[in-house]
Amino acid sequence: MHDIRAIRENPEQFDAALARRGLSALSPGILALDEARRAAILAAETAQAEQNAASKQVGAAKAKGDEAEFERLRALVAEKKTEVAAMQAEASAKDAELRDILLTIPNLPLEEVPQGADEDDNVEISTWGEPRKLDFAPKEHFELSGVGANMDFGTAAKLSGSRFVVLKGGVARVHRALAQFMLDLHVDEHDLSENITPVLVRDEAMLGTGQLPKFSEDSYQTTNGWWLIPTAEVTLTNYSAGDVLDENALPLRMVAHTNCFRSEAGSAGKDTSGMLRQHQFEKVEMVTICHPETAIAEHERMTRCAETVLERLGLPYRKIVLCTGDMGFGAQKTYDLEVWLPGQDKYREISSVSTCGQFQARRMNARFKPAAGGKPDFVATLNGSGLAVGRCLIAVLENGQEADGSVTLPDALHPYLGGKTRLVDGHLV
CATH class of the missing domain: 1.10.287.40 (Serine-tRNA synthetase, tRNA binding domain)
Structure with missing residues (x-):
C-alpha cells in the first residue's frame, strides 16, 4: 500500500x-x-x-x-x-x-526497471549452461516413455477435473527428491530458516501480501471463508504482520515447501497439455524481511539462491528482468529465471524473485525499531521461488531424456534416490 x-x-x-x-x-x-x-x-x-x-x-x-x-x-x-x-x-x-x-494501486517500479508494455519488452540479463545437442527429436515431459503412466492425468481428471495430475512410482519419488534437495540446499548453504506453514489463511493474510482485494478470482476460497494460499509468500511474509521487530533481528530469511493453489483465471487455453500449469502444485518459497536499505542487495542474494538450484541440477536457464508492464502487483523489481525445455524448444519461467520494498509491510503494519532509537519504520519484504517443484520436474525430465525415452537424472538427486540414476518406464534404476 x-x-x-x-x-x-x-x-x-x-x-x-x-x-x-x-x-x-x-x-x-x-x-x-x-x-x-x-x-x-x-x-x-x-x-x-x-x-x-x-x-x-x-x-x-x-x-x-x-x-x-x-x-x-x-x-x-x-x-x-x-x-x-x-x-x-x-x-x-x-x-x-x-x-x-x-x-488497489500497484507498487511503483524502481527507476532501473526497464520500461515496457508486456513480456515482449523484458530484458535478458544473462544465460547459464548450454542446451544439449540432441540427435533425436525431443519430446515433452508427458510424452516420454520413461515417465509412462506414472504421470496420470486421467485419474486426476476423474478425481478433480482438468489441470490436476497424479504422480506415481519413480516420477513421484523424483518430485519428492527435488523438494528435499532444494530445502537442504537453502537451509544448509543459503542460511534460510525452514518452516512448515498452513495452506489455509484468513482474509487479512491475503490482503497483506496483495492477493486481496483486487485478485480474489485468482485464488480459491473455502465455503467457511478461509483462502487456499497461492504460494507460501502469503504465510511467511505475514509472520511479521502487526509486529515491531528489533532492527538487530533483521534480516529474517525463511523458506517453506507447500502445496499451492491457483484458479488460473484468465489462462483458458494456455499450457493445457502436461503439468506446466496446474491448479494445485508445490513450491519451495523463499521470503526475506529486512531493513529497507538492504532490500536491493537481498534481492540479488535471493535470486542467486534460486539460480544455484538450477546450476546444481545442470539445467540451462536465462535470467531476465521484467519490464514495468509485466511486473506483479506488489513488486518494485522482479527477476524471472526461465529454464530450457527442449520438448518445447524454448525457455519457460521456473522462478520469479521480487523485491516489494515497504509496500506489503505498510499493508500488514509490519515495522522494525531502529537500533539507534527513533520511531519504528516499515520493514522491506522480498519473495521468490526456490523453485517451483513441478516445473523443475518437467525440466529434469525433458533435459535428461534419451533417445529411447528413458531419463538420466541429475547427479545432485542421486543421494535422494537411493543411488538410482535413471528413470525407465516410470521406474528408478
Whole structure:
C-alpha cells in the first residue's frame, strides 16, 4: 500500500511512476478524497471538543443550582453527541474509501526497471549452461516413455477435473527428491530458516501480501471463508504482520515447501497439455524481511539462491528482468529465471524473485525499531521461488531424456534416490 504522505508531498512523481506501469494519473482524485477526509476528521474533533466543554459546563450549572441553564446545556450536549457521531461516521467512511483505493494501486517500479508494455519488452540479463545437442527429436515431459503412466492425468481428471495430475512410482519419488534437495540446499548453504506453514489463511493474510482485494478470482476460497494460499509468500511474509521487530533481528530469511493453489483465471487455453500449469502444485518459497536499505542487495542474494538450484541440477536457464508492464502487483523489481525445455524448444519461467520494498509491510503494519532509537519504520519484504517443484520436474525430465525415452537424472538427486540414476518406464534404476 502507498504512503498518503508521500503522495501529498510529490504527486507528480507518484503519477509519473504509475504512468510507467501504463496507468493514468491518480493523485488528483486521491488528494481530493484525502482533503475531504482530513476536513471530516477535523470537524469531528472540533465538535468533540465542543461537546466536552459543554459537558463540563453542565456539571458547573448543576452545582450552582441553575436548573434552566442545566437543562439548556444538557440538551446542547445531547445535540453535540449526535453531531459528533455523524461526523465521526463520515470521517471513518472517507478514511475507509481512501484505504480501499490505495489497496488497489500497484507498487511503483524502481527507476532501473526497464520500461515496457508486456513480456515482449523484458530484458535478458544473462544465460547459464548450454542446451544439449540432441540427435533425436525431443519430446515433452508427458510424452516420454520413461515417465509412462506414472504421470496420470486421467485419474486426476476423474478425481478433480482438468489441470490436476497424479504422480506415481519413480516420477513421484523424483518430485519428492527435488523438494528435499532444494530445502537442504537453502537451509544448509543459503542460511534460510525452514518452516512448515498452513495452506489455509484468513482474509487479512491475503490482503497483506496483495492477493486481496483486487485478485480474489485468482485464488480459491473455502465455503467457511478461509483462502487456499497461492504460494507460501502469503504465510511467511505475514509472520511479521502487526509486529515491531528489533532492527538487530533483521534480516529474517525463511523458506517453506507447500502445496499451492491457483484458479488460473484468465489462462483458458494456455499450457493445457502436461503439468506446466496446474491448479494445485508445490513450491519451495523463499521470503526475506529486512531493513529497507538492504532490500536491493537481498534481492540479488535471493535470486542467486534460486539460480544455484538450477546450476546444481545442470539445467540451462536465462535470467531476465521484467519490464514495468509485466511486473506483479506488489513488486518494485522482479527477476524471472526461465529454464530450457527442449520438448518445447524454448525457455519457460521456473522462478520469479521480487523485491516489494515497504509496500506489503505498510499493508500488514509490519515495522522494525531502529537500533539507534527513533520511531519504528516499515520493514522491506522480498519473495521468490526456490523453485517451483513441478516445473523443475518437467525440466529434469525433458533435459535428461534419451533417445529411447528413458531419463538420466541429475547427479545432485542421486543421494535422494537411493543411488538410482535413471528413470525407465516410470521406474528408478
